Amino acid sequence: MLPMAKIGPYTLPNPLIVAPMAGVTDRPFRLLCRKMGAGLAVSEMVIADSKLWHTRKSRTRMDHTGEPEPRSVQIAGGDPDMLANAARLNAESGAQIIDINMGCPAKKVCNKAAGSALMKDERLVRDILEAVVSAVDIPVTLKMRTGWDQDNRNALTIARMAEDTGIQALAIHGRTRADKYNGDAEYDTIAEVKSSIGIPVFANGDITSPEKARWVLEYTGADGLLIGRAAQGSPWIFREILHFLETGQHLPAPPLDEVEQILSEHLDALHSFYGELMGVRIARKHVGWYLQSHDPGKQFRNRFNALNESLAQKDSIQQYFSGLRNGEEFAA
Numbered sequence: 001m002l003p004m005a006k007i008g009p010y011t012l013p014n015p016l017i018v019a020p021m022a023g024v025t026d027r028p029f030r031l032l033c034r035k036m037g038a039g040l041a042v043s044e045m046v047i048a049d050s051k052l053w054h055t056r057k058s059r060t061r062m063d064h065t066g067e068p069e070p071r072s073v074q075i076a077g078g079d080p081d082m083l084a085n086a087a088r089l090n091a092e093s094g095a096q097i098i099d100i101n102m103g104c105p106a107k108k109v110c111n112k113a114a115g116s117a118l119m120k121d122e123r124l125v126r127d128i129l130e131a132v133v134s135a136v137d138i139p140v141t142l143k144m145r146t147g148w149d150q151d152n153r154n155a156l157t158i159a160r161m162a163e164d165t166g167i168q169a170l171a172i173h174g175r176t177r178a179d180k181y182n183g184d185a186e187y188d189t190i191a192e193v194k195s196s197i198g199i200p201v202f203a204n205g206d207i208t209s210p211e212k213a214r215w216v217l218e219y220t221g222a223d224g225l226l227i228g229r230a231a232q233g234s235p236w237i238f239r240e241i242l243h244f245l246e247t248g249q250h251l252p253a254p255p256l257d258e259v260e261q262i263l264s265e266h267l268d269a270l271h272s273f274y275g276e277l278m279g280v281r282i283a284r285k286h287v288g289w290y291l292q293s294h295d296p297g298k299q300f301r302n303r304f305n306a307l308n309e310s311l312a313q314k315d316s317i318q319q320y321f322s323g324l325r326n327g328e329e330f331a332a
Contacts, residue, residue, distance in 0.1 A: 002245055003217065005039060005224035006200055007097055008139030008168040010070045014039035015217075015224030016238050017171075018231060019204055020074040020099065020143065026282075027064065028269035032262070033231060034068055037239035039224070041072075042143075045101045048077025048086040064094050072097035074143065078118060080127045084135035091136045099171075100132055102144040102158075119177065120148050125158055129165040139168035143204075143226075146189040149178035159193045159201075167199065171226050174205035181229075191220040202226050210244030217245075233289025235262065260321040263290050264314065271310040280310055287317070294324065 005015035018025055018033045018041035030041035043064070064071045073095035075086045087098045102118045102125070118125055133140050142162050147153035155172055162170055172193060174185030185205030194201040203216050204226035213225055231237050236254050243251045254262070266286060271279035284305050295301055300320055307313050 002242075003223050005202070006169075007040075007070070007072075007141060010097070010139070012039035012070075012224070014242055015202075016213075016241060017202060017224055017226045018042060018238075019171075019226035019228030020044055020101070021228050021232075024228075024232060026273065027067065028266060028273050029235075029286075030067060031269070032235050032266055033238060036235040036237075036262075037242045038227075038231075040070065041067075042099055042226075043071075043073045045074045045076040046086065046090065048075050048079065048082045070096040072099055072141070074099040074101050075132075076101035078124070078128075080124075080131035083128055084131040087132045087136045087140070091138050095138065097139050097141060097168075098132060098136060099141045099143055100128065102142060117177065119144060119154060119158060120152075122154065122157060122161070126161050126165065129162060129167060133166040140166070141169045141171065142167050143171040143173070145173045145175055145177055145179075146186065147176045149176050152176075153189055155189050156193050156196060159197050163197045163199050169200040169202065169223075170197070171202040171204055173226075174203065187216055187220050190222060194221045194223075200224070204228065207241075210241045210250065213241045214245055233286065233292060235266075256321060256324055259290070260317065263287070264317060267310070267313060267317065271313075276310055280308060280313060283310075283313055287313075291320075 003015050005012040014037070016037065016039050018030060018038045020042040022044045025041060025044045030043065033041050071094060073090045075083055075090065075098060077083050077086065083100065090098060118128065129142070144155060144158060146155045153176065159170055170193070172190045174187050174190055175181070175183070187203060190201065190203045200223040202224045203220045203222040207213050207216055207225050207227050208230040216222065216225060227237060227241070240251050243249065267283050270283045270286065273279065274282055287304055288301050291301060304313065304316055307316060
C-alpha cells in the first residue's frame with residue numbers, strides 16, 4: 001500500500017517527488033516528470049537575493065506557467081531576512097509551497113553559507129526557519145542532509161527544530177555534506193528522524209529502481225521519496241516505481257518509439273522555453289542522459305553536441321532512432 005504524502009493542506013497524488021536539482025528541474029523537466037507519474041516536482045533553487053532576479057537564469061527558474069498544483073519553489077541563501085523576503089515574493093508569484101535548501105553540497109553554494117553549509121550553524125538554522133515560516137501563509141518545507149560530516153550528523157536536532165518552528169514537511173538526503181554524492185546513501189538517520197517527529201518525512205538518495213524505492217519506504221517508514229539523478233534521461237522511472245509499489249509487478253521498459261517521442265517532445269519544450277541559443281545548449285546534456293545506455297561509444301553524442309540549431313538537433317534524433325530500429329552499427 002502506498003503511503004499518503006501530505007504537505008500542509010495538500011495531499012499529493014502519490015508519494016513520489018522530483019528532487020530539486022540546479023540546472024535540471026526546470027519547467028520543461030518538471031512538467032515531463034509529472035506527466036510520467038511524479039506526484040510533485042520541486043523547482044530548481046532560486047537564490048534568495050531578489051536583486052539578482054532580473055537575470056535570465058532567475059526569470060526562467062521562476063516561471064511556473066501551466067504547472068499543476070501544488071507548485072513548490074525552492075529558495076537558497078544564508079540570511080534570514082533575505083530568505084523571508086524571497087519566500088514572500090515567490091508566494092506572490094504563485095508558489096504554493098516554499099522549500100528551504102539546506103541540502104546542496106556544491107562549493108559555490110556552501111561557500112556562501114547556504115545549502116548544507118547551514119547545518120553547521122544550528123542557531124542560524126533556527127533563525128532562518130522562524131523567519132521564513134512567519135513570512136508566508138503557505139506551507140514551508142525543508143530539504144537537508146544527515147549532517148555536516150560523518151562525525152557531525154545533526155539531522156535529528158534540526159528536524160526537531162523544524163517541527164518546533166512550523167515546518168510542514170522534511171526531506172532528508174542520506175549523505176552528509178562532506179560526502180557530496182560519493183559512497184552509498186545511508187537510511188538509518190532518516191528512519192531515526194521519521195520515528196522521532198510528527199511531520200511528514202521524505203527520503204532521498206540513491207533511489208534508482210522500483211525495488212530500492214520499496215525497500216527505502218519500508219526501512220525508513222518515510223511518507224514519500226525524492227528521486228533526483230535517477231530521473232535524468234529516464235523520466236519514466238516515476239511510473240515504473242509507482243506501478244511496482246501498487247502491484248508488485250514490473251512495467252516493461254518503454255519501447256524505442258516511445259523513448260523517441262518523449263525525447264523529441266522534451267527537445268521541443270526546451271527549445272521553446274529557452275529560445276534557440278540556450279535551448280540548443282541545454283538540450284545537449286539531456287540527450288546525453290537519455291542515450292547513455294544506447295550510445296556507449298559516444299559517437300552519436302559527440303556529433304550531436306556539435307549541432308547549433310534546434311531543427312538540426314531534431315533531425316539528428318530522428319535519424320538516430322531510425323538507425324537504432326534498423327540495427328545500424330553506430331547505435332549499438
